[in-house]
Amino acid sequence: MLEKRYDPKKVESGKYQTWKDKGYFTAGDTSKQPFSLVIPPPNVTGKLHLGHVMDTIPDDIIVRYKKMMGYDVLWVPGMDHAGIATQAKVEEKLRKQGISRYDLGRERFLKVAWDWKREYGDTIHEQWAKIGLSVDYTRERFTLDEGLSEAVRKVFVTLYEEGLIYQGEKIINWDPELRTALSNVEVIHTDDEGEFFYFLYDVVDSDETLVVATTRPETMFGDTAVFVHPEDPRYKHLIGKYVINPANGEKLPLMGDAYVDPSFGTGAMKCTPAHDPNDFALAKKYGFPFIKVLDETAKMNELAGEFCGMDRYECRDALVEKIKAEGHLQKIERFTHSVGHSERSGAVVEPMLSKQWFVRMRPLADRVLAQQNSEDKVEFLPARFEKVLIRWMNEVDDWCISRQLWWGHRIPAYYNDKGEVYVGMEAPKGEGWRQDEDVLDTWFSSALWPFATLGWPHKTPDFDRYFPTSVLNTGYDIIFFWVARMVFQSEHFTDKRPFKTVVIHGLIRDEQGRKMSKSLGNGIDPIDVIEKYGVDALRYFITTNSAPGLDMRYSDEKLNAASNYLNKIWNATRYVLQTLGEGYVPEEVDEKALDPLDRYILSRLEGTIQAVSERMDEYNFLGASGVLYDFVYDDFCSFYLEMSKVSLSDPGKEKATKATLYKVIREIILMIYPYCPFIGEELYLSLPGHKESVMLETYPKYVASLHSPKDEKNGQLLKEIITAIRGYKSSKGLAPNASIRMAFEGAFPFEGIQTYLSRFLFASEVKENAKLHGEAFVFDGANLTIEQDVDKATIVEGLLAEKERLLSEIARGEKMLSNPGFLAKAPADKVALEQEKLAGNKAKLETVLKNLEELA
RNA sequence: GGAUGCUUAGCUCAGCGGGAGAGCAUCGCCCUUACAAGGCGGGGGUCGUAGGUUCGAAACCUACAGCAUCCACCA
Numbered sequence: 001m002l003e004k005r006y007d008p009k010k011v012e013s014g015k016y017q018t019w020k021d022k023g024y025f026t027a028g029d030t031s032k033q034p035f036s037l038v039i040p041p042p043n044v045t046g047k048l049h050l051g052h053v054m055d056t057i058p059d060d061i062i063v064r065y066k067k068m069m070g071y072d073v074l075w076v077p078g079m080d081h082a083g084i085a086t087q088a089k090v091e092e093k094l095r096k097q098g099i100s101r102y103d104l105g106r107e108r109f110l111k112v113a114w115d116w117k118r119e120y121g122d123t124i125h126e127q128w129a130k131i132g133l134s135v136d137y138t139r140e141r142f143t144l145d146e147g148l149s150e151a152v153r154k155v156f157v158t159l160y161e162e163g164l165i166y167q168g169e170k171i172i173n174w175d176p177e178l179r180t181a182l183s184n185v186e187v188i189h190t191d192d193e194g195e196f197f198y199f200l201y202d203v204v205d206s207d208e209t210l211v212v213a214t215t216r217p218e219t220m221f222g223d224t225a226v227f228v229h230p231e232d233p234r235y236k237h238l239i240g241k242y243v244i245n246p247a248n249g250e251k252l253p254l255m256g257d258a259y260v261d262p263s264f265g266t267g268a269m270k271c272t273p274a275h276d277p278n279d280f281a282l283a284k285k286y287g288f289p290f291i292k293v294l295d296e297t298a299k300m301n302e303l304a305g306e307f308c309g310m311d312r313y314e315c316r317d318a319l320v321e322k323i324k325a326e327g328h329l330q331k332i333e334r335f336t337h338s339v340g341h342s343e344r345s346g347a348v349v350e351p352m353l354s355k356q357w358f359v360r361m362r363p364l365a366d367r368v369l370a371q372q373n374s375e376d377k378v379e380f381l382p383a384r385f386e387k388v389l390i391r392w393m394n395e396v397d398d399w400c401i402s403r404q405l406w407w408g409h410r411i412p413a414y415y416n417d418k419g420e421v422y423v424g425m426e427a428p429k430g431e432g433w434r435q436d437e438d439v440l441d442t443w444f445s446s447a448l449w450p451f452a453t454l455g456w457p458h459k460t461p462d463f464d465r466y467f468p469t470s471v472l473n474t475g476y477d478i479i480f481f482w483v484a485r486m487v488f489q490s491e492h493f494t495d496k497r498p499f500k501t502v503v504i505h506g507l508i509r510d511e512q513g514r515k516m517s518k519s520l521g522n523g524i525d526p527i528d529v530i531e532k533y534g535v536d537a538l539r540y541f542i543t544t545n546s547a548p549g550l551d552m553r554y555s556d557e558k559l560n561a562a563s564n565y566l567n568k569i570w571n572a573t574r575y576v577l578q579t580l581g582e583g584y585v586p587e588e589v590d591e592k593a594l595d596p597l598d599r600y601i602l603s604r605l606e607g608t609i610q611a612v613s614e615r616m617d618e619y620n621f622l623g624a625s626g627v628l629y630d631f632v633y634d635d636f637c638s639f640y641l642e643m644s645k646v647s648l649s650d651p652g653k654e655k656a657t658k659a660t661l662y663k664v665i666r667e668i669i670l671m672i673y674p675y676c677p678f679i680g681e682e683l684y685l686s687l688p689g690h691k692e693s694v695m696l697e698t699y700p701k702y703v704a705s706l707h708s709p710k711d712e713k714n715g716q717l718l719k720e721i722i723t724a725i726r727g728y729k730s731s732k733g734l735a736p737n738a739s740i741r742m743a744f745e746g747a748f749p750f751e752g753i754q755t756y757l758s759r760f761l762f763a764s765e766v767k768e769n770a771k772l773h774g775e776a777f778v779f780d781g782a783n784l785t786i787e788q789d790v791d792k793a794t795i796v797e798g799l800l801a802e803k804e805r806l807l808s809e810i811a812r813g814e815k816m817l818s819n820p821g822f823l824a825k826a827p828a829d830k831v832a833l834e835q836e837k838l839a840g841n842k843a844k845l846e847t848v849l850k851n852l853e854e855l856a
Numbered sequence: 857g858g859a860u861g862c863u864u865a866g867c868u869c870a871g872c873g874g875g876a877g878a879g880c881a882u883c884g885c886c887c888u889u890a891c892a893a894g895g896c897g898g899g900g901g902u903c904g905u906a907g908g909u910u911c912g913a914a915a916c917c918u919a920c921a922g923c924a925u926c927c928a929c930c931a
Binding site: 216279574812 | 858860880896897911927931
């Protein structure tokens with residue numbers, strides 16, 4: 001027998017291991033239709049956070065649901081080596097021991113990194129188990145494993161041979177702390193407060209001075225020119241002259257180019273080709289040299305003269321002081337501008353000229369754009385997120401893929417002393433070749449995840465059967481990083497989209513709506529939440545508290561509500577089990593033997609199954625859960641469970657009602673199970689006639705013959721009567737169990753109404769087809785009076801209020817039905833519905849008027 | 857500068873073309889043998905503003921305002 005209160009800890013214990021041991025997570029039943037997905041691989045940087053829970057729980061619900069729907073579901077698990085992120089963590093750990101990666105050297109550093117991976121990989125496995133992910137461990141992968149590495153090399157080599165990967169010198173984003181190049185998407189722009197320095201440049205052979213403003217004075221050592229707009233009347237006459245760079249006294253040509261915006265700053269702009277992408281483009285146009293003044297740690301080089309060796313900011317301050325002392329500083333303004341920071345280290349990114357490997361994106365992006373115009377496009381849910389992909393593909397720059405890191409896939413390019421480059425799957429034969437020191441951007445391998453995890457580039461049975469995958473679930477924040485790249489790599493290398501559907505979810509924020517971040521210290525550990533409310537409540541909360549694609553706030557209140565809901569289902573099950581009794585043998589519902597209330601609840605159940613399944617098929621977990629919730633609370637627990645106590649005490653009806661109770665509670669459990677598998681399993685196993693596990697069950701099937709609006713109307717009427725009388729008692733200050741006498745006129749749709757009224761409304765006497773002195777209630781086809789010590793005036797008052805209400809209802813209906821436009825254009829069933837309502841209200845009004853008359 | 861989303865009950869949010877909903881909070885009554893971390897009942901909203909489309913708008917369109925996010929630019 002179940003305990004009185006649902007205890008998540010007891011319920012969760014041991015189940016996952018059993019499922020895993022029994023092999024329920026393993027795919028491969030080829031008699032069924034395949035359905036597949038890959039896990040968004042968590043980084044092996046640390047523990048799971050709530051973001052991972054949001055990434056994986058919807059998947060788990062899909063997997064469990066689709067299994068019940070009869071599919072052979074494969075969910076591929078795995079983890080991401082997360083190059084730069086993990087390396088930063090490992091380096092941080094070493095730094096605390098006073099060691100740098102350079103002290104260790106590459107080999108030993110990698111050993112430490114692999115130890116780190118194993119440690120955190122174990123933690124992640126424990127957490128997957130804790131949150132109940134039904135992933136197929138026999139197919140688990142890691143982005144640095146041999147298979148993925150081979151796929152990475154294959155892709156690199158092929159793209160190189162196709163001319164889609166090239167090595168080039170360009171301005172890239174340099175992280176001076178981690179000492180590596182970054183791609184554009186790894187740079188976070190924030191509006192930072194800075195200073196705008198106005199310097200005086202003497203014009204050679206002239207008395208004039210030119211004012212040039214800059215935010216980065218330290219780069220002035222790398223300047224090669226000053227630009228103004230060619231038509232700028234302030235400066236037009238000076239074009240062609242030279243000005244003196246106040247940083248180092250060198251002569252710089254003053255040039256005119258329409259790129260310059262005369263309204264910005266002073267309209268004169270210094271050009272630093274090696275440290276700014278726009279200046280780089282100008283320099284290329286005019287053939288200027290590219291002069292680097294910063295080293296890989298953002299310290300000044302020898303070109304900075306006396307400032308050589310200084311950090312860039314140190315140099316900035318010192319240089320400004322020097323220029324000021326020499327009288328060439330006009331002013332300093334406060335200035336807010338967008339500054340790029342490294343996503344991982346937070347360091348201010350330095351644009352720098354550097355030789356790196358790039359992916360030529362245009363042809364790959366065009367292919368995706370074409371694909372998204374075809375039948376085989378990747379479908380986004382919600383649809384608007386497709387625009388994010390399209391926009392990125394339209395505007396994409398070449399992708400810088402080389403990283404000056406050690407943790408990752410080493411670039412399969414080899415060099416020799418003759419300056420030759422060899423790119424291939426294996427190292428070239430012969431002496432004197434050395435491999436490129438750099439590794440690839442971690443997203444390079446993530447981009448291959450959906451097909452490489454299934455065996456590509458080899459033609460494996462899994463790849464044939466499960467690719468393309470069915471669905472991918474991920475946050476909108478990594479559409480660029482991951483989704484976009486999976487799409488173009490997949491289409492280029494497999495000629496297929498990687499997944500048919502992408503379900504995009506929002507981000508989880510803290511209770512005040514702020515992003516969870518380390519610096520704010522407002523992150524919430526899922527393990528703490530589980531400790532407090534249980535996994536099932538967490539799973540339910542995370543999938544049912546925001547509309548698709550919108551952000552969600554963490555809320556203890558909502559977790560508690562979820563937990564209470566589960567307790568409700570728990571206790572409803574407990575009650576049904578008590579009612580069925582020991583040794584109950586489940587029976588099919590005998591449709592002919594059903595009581596009207598049984599028919600009511602069964603019809604509501606079928607409507608619920610239909611609506612829930614529809615929403616589950618659309619991956620609309622909020623919608624599906626809402627429908628189920630209303631059914632569980634309002635129809636089943638609050639109403640039917642109570643009312644059925646009447647028929648249970650009737651030997652003639654007991655059997656059918658028991659069968660109904662069993663069917664309804666069982667199907668509720670099966671529907672809540674994908675969301676909350678632990679309590680789902682526990683409750684399922686408590687039912688008579690259960691299989692070995694709920695994981696072997698099929699989803700409730702909609703039975704049309706039980707779905708009847710007419711039956712629902714009957715139950716609805718009883719519900720309304722009971723609610724109205726309870727409200728009446730409450731408003732009169734009567735205790736809920738105060739005894740009353742009542743009478744009704746008219747035909748009630750089912751027998752035994754008296755029993756219900758006396759049992760649930762404490763009617764001491766119920767007269768049929770009679771009338772009492774008292775307050776009257778008018779229902780569809782039934783007129784009910786309660787005898788109480790209520791004075792006539794109060795009764796009249798009540799009836800007058802009801803009359804007013806009905807009159808306004810009737811006015812509304814008549815207005816609608818007398819509108820020719822409505823009659824002509826509204827759907828027929830809507831018109832019929834309104835007519836029916838109007839007729840009903842008119843009948844009610846008649847009764848009210850009659851009652852009033854009798855009282856007059 | 858471009859794009860997207862949000863604005864609904866005190867709070868947090870659903871609903872997105874046919875009579876305003878949930879959770880929490882609030883008020884009242886109940887320890888009724890499934891559940892007191894509960895049950896039952898009640899109060900509370902001119903659905904951001906202004907136009908428009910429609911027989912009918914919280915929902916669709918346009919403009920505006922506020923908030924948030926993304927992209928681009930920023931000498």
